[in-house]
Amino acid sequence: xxxxxxxxxxxxxxxxxxxxxxxxxxxxxxxxxxxxxxxxxxxxxxxxxxxxxxxxxxxxxxxxxxxxxxxxxxxxxxxxxxxxxxxxxxxxxxxxxxxxxxxxxxxxxxxxxxxxxxxxxxx
Amino acid sequence: xxxxxxxxxxxxxxxxxxxxxxxxxxxxxxxxxxxxxxxxxxxxxxxxxxxxxxxxxxxxxxxxxxxxxxxxxxxxxxxxxxxxxxxxxxxxxxxxxxxxxxxxxxxxxxxxxxxxxxxxxxxxxxxxxxxxxxxxxxxxxxxxxxxxxxxxxxxxxxxxxxxxxxxxxxxxxxxxxxxxxxxxxxxxxxxxxxxxxxxxxxxxxxxxxxxxxxxxxxxxxxxxxxxxxxxxxxxxxxxxxxxxxxxxxxxxxxxxxxxxxxxxxxxxxxxxx
Amino acid sequence: xxxxxxxxxxxxxxxxxxxxxxxxxxxxxxxxxxxxxxxxxxxxxxxxxxxxxxxxxxxxxxxxxxxxxxxxxxxxxxxxxxxxxxxxxxxxxxxxxxxxxxxxxxxxxxxxxxxxxxxxxxxxxxxxxxxxxxxxxxxxxxxxxxxxxxxxxxxxxxxxxxxxxxxxxxxxxxxxxxxxxxxxxxxxxxxxxxxxxxxxxxxxxxxxxxxxxxxxxxxxxxxxxxxxxxxxx
Numbered sequence: 001x002x003x004x005x006x007x008x009x010x011x012x013x014x015x016x017x018x019x020x021x022x023x024x025x026x027x028x029x030x031x032x033x034x035x036x037x038x039x040x041x042x043x044x045x046x047x048x049x050x051x052x053x054x055x056x057x058x059x060x061x062x063x064x065x066x067x068x069x070x071x072x073x074x075x076x077x078x079x080x081x082x083x084x085x086x087x088x089x090x091x092x093x094x095x096x097x098x099x100x101x102x103x104x105x106x107x108x109x110x111x112x113x114x115x116x117x118x119x120x121x122x123x
Numbered sequence: 124x125x126x127x128x129x130x131x132x133x134x135x136x137x138x139x140x141x142x143x144x145x146x147x148x149x150x151x152x153x154x155x156x157x158x159x160x161x162x163x164x165x166x167x168x169x170x171x172x173x174x175x176x177x178x179x180x181x182x183x184x185x186x187x188x189x190x191x192x193x194x195x196x197x198x199x200x201x202x203x204x205x206x207x208x209x210x211x212x213x214x215x216x217x218x219x220x221x222x223x224x225x226x227x228x229x230x231x232x233x234x235x236x237x238x239x240x241x242x243x244x245x246x247x248x249x250x251x252x253x254x255x256x257x258x259x260x261x262x263x264x265x266x267x268x269x270x271x272x273x274x275x276x277x278x279x280x281x282x283x284x285x286x287x288x289x290x291x292x293x294x295x296x297x298x299x300x301x302x303x304x305x306x307x308x309x310x311x312x313x314x315x316x317x318x319x320x321x322x323x324x325x326x327x328x329x330x331x332x333x334x335x336x337x338x339x340x341x342x343x344x345x346x347x348x349x350x351x352x353x354x355x356x357x358x359x360x361x362x363x364x365x366x367x368x369x370x371x372x373x374x375x376x377x378x379x380x381x382x383x384x385x386x387x388x389x390x391x392x393x394x395x396x
Numbered sequence: 397x398x399x400x401x402x403x404x405x406x407x408x409x410x411x412x413x414x415x416x417x418x419x420x421x422x423x424x425x426x427x428x429x430x431x432x433x434x435x436x437x438x439x440x441x442x443x444x445x446x447x448x449x450x451x452x453x454x455x456x457x458x459x460x461x462x463x464x465x466x467x468x469x470x471x472x473x474x475x476x477x478x479x480x481x482x483x484x485x486x487x488x489x490x491x492x493x494x495x496x497x498x499x500x501x502x503x504x505x506x507x508x509x510x511x512x513x514x515x516x517x518x519x520x521x522x523x524x525x526x527x528x529x530x531x532x533x534x535x536x537x538x539x540x541x542x543x544x545x546x547x548x549x550x551x552x553x554x555x556x557x558x559x560x561x562x563x564x565x566x567x568x569x570x571x572x573x574x575x576x577x578x579x580x581x582x583x584x585x586x587x588x589x590x591x592x593x594x595x596x597x598x599x600x601x602x603x604x605x606x607x608x609x610x611x612x613x614x615x616x617x618x619x620x621x622x623x624x625x626x627x628x629x
Contacts, residue, residue: 005588005618008609040568043561044589045429048609127497135483202481205450207498208470296453300412395450 001042009044013052014059015086021061021072022083032062032070124209128217135195139187140225144232147183151176151236155243166247170240177236181279184229188222189286193303197294201395211390215287219382222283230279266332266342270368277374284378285313288385295392317377321370326351328369342368401426401576402447402545407456409442416442418600419456424576426544431587431608431619432580434597435627440580441478443597444549448475461544471500474543478550480530484523488516488533501542510536510566528559535563539570546577552586560586584620594619596626 003012020026032038035053039046053070056062060078064070073079098108154169154176162169195204196214204214238256245255260268292298293305301308326348333343347367353359402424409417417439424430434440445451446458449465463469482491488511495502511518514532522530535551551567552560560583568590571577581587594611596604604611604626608619615622 003589005585005620006612006616008612009589010609036569040565042589043565043568045568045592046571046573047428047592048589051609131494131497199479199481200483202450202475202477202479203494206448206470206475206481208467210467296411296451392452393450394452395445 003042003044010048010051010055013042013044013049014055017052017056018059018061018082019086021056021079022086026072028072028076028079029074030072031068032072034069125213125217125220128209128214129221132191132218132221136187136191136225139191140184143183143187144180147176147180148232148236151239155239158240159243159246161247170244170247173243174237174240177233177240180233180236181226181229185226185282185286188225188283189290192218192222192287193290193294193306196291196389197299197395205393205395211388211393212386215291215386215389219284219287219385222287223280226279226283227276230275264332264334267334267366270332270366270371274368274371274374277371277378281374281378281381284385285381286310288381288388289313291385291388294394295388296394297392299394299396317373320377321373324369324373325367326369328367328372330369331365331367334364334366398425398427400424401461402578403457403459404443404447405457407443407446407454407458409439409446409451409454416600417446417454420597420601422595422602422605424578424595426576427574428592429571429577429579429590431584431591431594432578432597433582433584433594433619433623434580434603435582437599438597439600440597441549442600444475444547444578444580445477447545448473448477448547450475472544474538474541474546476534476538476546476548476551478553480522480534482522482530482534484521486522487520488518488536491522491533491537495537495540499541503540503542506570507536507540510540510570513566513569514562528555531555532559532563532566535566539567542572544575546571546575548577548579550581551579552581552583564590584623585618588619591619596623598626 001016003009017026026032032053033041035046035049038053039049042049053062057064057070059082060075061073061082062070063073095108103111151173154173157169158166158173160166194200196218207214241256241259242252245252263271289306289309293301293303293307293309298305298309325346327346329344329346331343331345331347343365345365346369347365350365400423402422404420404422407417407420408415420439420443432440432443442451446454447460447465449470458465460469461472463472482494486494492504492507492511495507496504511533514529514536516525516529516533516536520529522533525533531551531554535548538546538548548567552563555563564586567577567579579587579591588608591608593607594605595602606614611619611622615625617625
């Protein structure tokens with residue numbers, strides 16, 4: 001994962017963890033890897049990981065059971081909402097970039113359809 | 124902890140000291156074989172080499188101890204030594220104790236090798252070695268012999284303690300910008316001062332050994348001043364001729380002073396560069 | 397908020413008239429990794445040496461887990477100096493034995509694990525190893541002590557970039573959660589993601605300090621960029 005050192009790292013990790021859950025890499029009810037393992041994997045300080053996970057807890061996407069550990073929520077609605085929120089952010093970025101290039105909605109939609117198909121074919 | 128430190132000293136110097144001792148003993152014995160067999164010319168050269176090796180053994184060992192002290196306390200290995208959870212004075216004590224034991228062993232070895240030289244020489248002139256040595260030693264007056272032995276022993280102790288102390292003082296914050304030059308300068312100054320102090324002690328401390336005359340070899344309760352003044356004036360002294368033994372006391376006093384000073388310096392002024 | 401494990405007040409040290417630390421004050425909590433940063437002449441190494449108890453003749457107060465620098469503090473502090481401090485003739489096993497003998501909190505098994513993690517040869521002496529390998533061995537030893545405070549002086553300088561990553565990994569992996577770990581370095585970029593907070597030293601005093609993410613937020617830049625800005629002036 002590429003981290004941007006000029007912005008708070010913990011916030012970037014929160015987004016990364018939300019993406020993991022939204023995309024199903026961390027499935028509903030799945031137990032998260034321990035803080036230390038995540039820290040090593042990402043090459044960051046465990047305290048930073050801890051802070052990010054606490055925030056993810058606060059967003060309701062994970063719950064911490066003191067003895068058993070941290071688990072992804074089973075609340076499908078919440079996960080879908082997170083997916084939608086992240087997707088919206090990505091879409092908004094694309095739209096503002098397309099605007100910046102002076103594209104119309106039709107042009108933009110056609111581009112997305114073509115590139116999507118290309119992506120599917122190459123898999 | 125001091126025990127572990129001393130054991131560690133032994134462990135790290137084992138190879139160097141053992142190697143040096145081995146080489147010197149080997150050289151000496153080979154030379155002495157040549158001398159005892161009375162091989163012309165080579166025998167004589169061999170004897171000289173052997174005597175040199177025997178005498179040089181102790182200073183060589185002292186040199187090895189000094190280099191080790193400097194490197195492990197103030198060289199880059201000092202960062203390990205000074206990070207150990209032990210008091211500075213314990214470090215100093217451990218190194219000095221190990222140094223004293225090693226120096227004493229070296230002195231004994233030197234004496235043993237010198238006796239071997241004497242024995243070889245005796246054999247080469249067809250004399251019985253044991254009788255030759257005994258007759259040689261009998262030449263020295265009793266008191267003098269004792270005095271010399273004690274003086275040399277105290278001198279050895281003094282060298283180990285003062286050597287370590289001077290290195291530590293030289294490495295303290297005030298002087299360490301001079302590098303190894305600091306203990307060298309300190310050594311020269313100490314030598315000058317100690318020579319002067321010893322001379323004065325010899326003259327004034329009221330204990331000496333009579334030489335010549337009926338009481339030769341006995342201890343007398345006077346210093347060397349009268350003898351010295353008489354000799355300077357060019358005639359015999361009123362009483363017996365005396366060699367002052369005050370130097371023994373100055374050796375001990377100096378050793379104590381430097382031991383305390385060295386220990387304190389390591390404890391309070393260690394400043395690694 | 398727990399109490400600080402390292403407290404320095406008005407620390408002053410001069411080398412023959414030339415000041416290195418001018419009334420430096422610092423207070424650090426345990427359970428974090430602190431980046432100690434500064435250019436040459438900022439007093440970084442002097443500070444670490446005083447904390448490690450290998451440099452005397454200073455004024456002020458220094459407290460490491462409530463002890464002044466001395467045998468008691470050295471029991472709890474693991475110091476990794478900039479230079480090589482082991483005998484050239486040592487092989488990894490010899491150094492491990494040495495540490496085992498003199499440090500009660502030394503974990504031999506962990507040390508062996510780290511030597512393997514770094515891929516160091518057991519049969520080569522230090523004299524025959526590269527600088528990077530020697531550094532890795534020394535780090536293995538320093539991090540295998542179960543200390544309360546770790547002081548690492550430039551652990552990744554003079555080491556190739558690939559080794560730097562491995563070394564930082566090794567440090568992260570073996571960091572005890574309730575300890576304080578201080579890394580002094582001028583390679584800020586490499587430690588950006590590893591430090592909890594930073595202390596910038598300049599001219600023998602603390603110039604700037606704070607939590608890493610807070611500083612990123614406040615200045616809108618990476619710590620590396622912030623460092624350059626601070627020291628350019």
